[in-house]
Structures are given as structure tokens and as C-alpha cells.
Amino acid sequence: MVFKVLTLFPEVILQATNFSILKRAQQRNLIRIEAVNIRDYTKDKHKRTDDYPYGGGFGMVMTAQPIIDAYESTKPDKPHRVIYLTPQGRRYTQDIAKELSKEEELVIICGHYEGIDQRVIDLIVTDEISIGDYVLSGGEYAALVLIDSISRLVEGVIEKESVQEESFSDGLLEYPQYTRPYEFRGLKVPDVLLSGDHEKIKKWRREQSLLKTIKSRPELLNGVALTKEDREFLIK
Ligand code: ADE
Structure with missing residues (x-):
């Protein structure tokens, strides 16, 4: 299973997954976690990745260009799902974790501020997922929840019996x-x-x-x- 995480804070993803079961699963090549820094792909001369919302309103919106370019840099070839983590998504459950653990590759987009430009969702997102009815400051924490809960269902990561019993x-x-x-x-x-x-x-x-x-x-x-x-x- 390969997780390709598009984020403004790659170290949050890489550091938090470098412990215990997830660390061992990566060492044994059962899972791979790649973090792509969205900011590396912005064409804005000030390296900005957000802008004011059309129509006015509070906060900032992440612009489409750096996210789409970061996505294209991952060279997704095989059919794959692209998950956007948002409180507006379908509520995450163990059944969804099971379903996603059967995929070979998952692209995960972490939003910040007031969200991302809708055209990213229209162009590439296949699943909008929420991990619960509360608002996080960033999608990274939700991405870690998905990565952990999906990885432990990947064959070989933990003993079969513990998954069946829990x-x-x-x-x-x-x-x-x-x-x-x-x-x-x-x-x-x-x-x-x-x-x-x-x-x-x-x-x-x-x-x-x-x-x-x-x-x-x-x-x-x-x-x-x-x-x-x-x-x-x-x-x-
Ligand atoms: N980003 C911010 N809040 C979130 C939530 N509840 N679930 C998933 N992604 C989020």
C-alpha cells in the first residue's frame, strides 16, 4: 500500500508515522508513505498557496494550481482514489478503512484554512472524508488517522487474530x-x-x-x- 500525501507540512506526516507499528510496516515494505510539499509546486512569486475567497468572507482558501501540480508530480498511473479530508465529507468508519485497505495506492489531500478551491475537488478528488463532526486546524491530523487505521488492516502489518477480535x-x-x-x-x-x-x-x-x-x-x-x-x- 502506498500513501501519497499532499500537504503543506510533510514533516507532520513523516515524523508521526515514524514510530511503532507504522515504522515497522515501512521497514518491512508493507506500506510506503510519501509526503509531497504543496508549497514546492506553487508558481506564485511569493510562494503563496492560498488567497482570498471570491464572494468575500472570512479566511483564506488554498489555491488550485499548487495542489494540482503536486498531484501530477506523484505520477499517478494505476487507477487510484484521491481522498480530500474535510468536515464536509462522508463520515469515516471501520468499514471505509477496510474498503480503502484493499487499494494499492491512495492519494490524500490535506487542506488548511477555510478549505481548498472547489475545482481541485471537481478535477481530481474521488472521495471526501470527514473523521468526525468537529473542525481540525489541518487535514494532516485526519490523514494520520486514515493512514494508521488503514495500514493496520494491510496484510502482515499486525496479527490477523487481533484484527478479528477487536x-x-x-x-x-x-x-x-x-x-x-x-x-x-x-x-x-x-x-x-x-x-x-x-x-x-x-x-x-x-x-x-x-x-x-x-x-x-x-x-x-x-x-x-x-x-x-x-x-x-x-x-x-
Ligand atoms: N479537516 C478539518 N477538520 C476535519 C475533519 N473533521 N475531518 C477530516 N478533515 C478535516
Whole structure:
């Protein structure tokens, strides 16, 4: 998987991805992250990459020319998606991460200020994505969210089992986890986890997932295929 990130702050992308799982994935050539500095492509004599909005209004808009030239410099040949990160986009989910992890190459455009000239979107963008209903100061932070969540789904980056076991894989939130010591500040690990009875542990975890989902994100339950046991547990 190759990520080509068009940004005014390449070091934000390159430094933040130079740790832990993403660092190892790059060393093992499972993913590649390229950051292209949009400012390197501006034809403005003062190296500007933004301008006042037509029609007036607050703030500045990123101009189309440097973004389009930066994009063309990446020589995209194979069919590929071009993602623009914006609060106006489709809300990002684990399902979208899964879908994007199947691509060979993703181009990601990071906006700043009041956004980018609409003609960039009209000319090259295939997907407008928002990572949530709040406004970030720059698209780089959203790009990092995409890169991390997609990379860990690329085959070989992390163990298959951990992807299958985690939150959202069955539509529910994850059950609570414990590790040593058995007792910490008076709080003990639930006995069932020490029982060695795998069926019982599985049942307890499923019930805890259901409880956590109802408490924190009840709307997620609409998309879950509840079993007969789930229903019995929930009406108790
Ligand atoms: N850029 C600014 N805010 C954003 C958001 N919520 N999601 C994606 N990109 C953004």
C-alpha cells in the first residue's frame, strides 16, 4: 500500500508515522508513505498557496494550481482514489478503512484554512472524508488517522487474530481487558477470566461487549445480528 500525501507540512506526516507499528510496516515494505510539499509546486512569486475567497468572507482558501501540480508530480498511473479530508465529507468508519485497505495506492489531500478551491475537488478528488463532526486546524491530523487505521488492516502489518477480535469486527464495542497484577488498588480481575473455562469466558466477554455498546453507543446495536442468547441476556 502506498500513501501519497499532499500537504503543506510533510514533516507532520513523516515524523508521526515514524514510530511503532507504522515504522515497522515501512521497514518491512508493507506500506510506503510519501509526503509531497504543496508549497514546492506553487508558481506564485511569493510562494503563496492560498488567497482570498471570491464572494468575500472570512479566511483564506488554498489555491488550485499548487495542489494540482503536486498531484501530477506523484505520477499517478494505476487507477487510484484521491481522498480530500474535510468536515464536509462522508463520515469515516471501520468499514471505509477496510474498503480503502484493499487499494494499492491512495492519494490524500490535506487542506488548511477555510478549505481548498472547489475545482481541485471537481478535477481530481474521488472521495471526501470527514473523521468526525468537529473542525481540525489541518487535514494532516485526519490523514494520520486514515493512514494508521488503514495500514493496520494491510496484510502482515499486525496479527490477523487481533484484527478479528477487536472493536467493530462484530459490530460491537470491545469487552474490558485485564492483565497482571490480579489486584490493583483494591480492584480485582473478574474471576471468570481466571477460570480457564473458555466457553464461559467467551460468554462473559460477549455480554460485556453488549453492555458496553448499550451504554456508550446504543445506535450501533441496530447493525448487529443479535443471537438468541444475546436477546435473553439483554432482557434480564
Ligand atoms: N479537516 C478539518 N477538520 C476535519 C475533519 N473533521 N475531518 C477530516 N478533515 C478535516
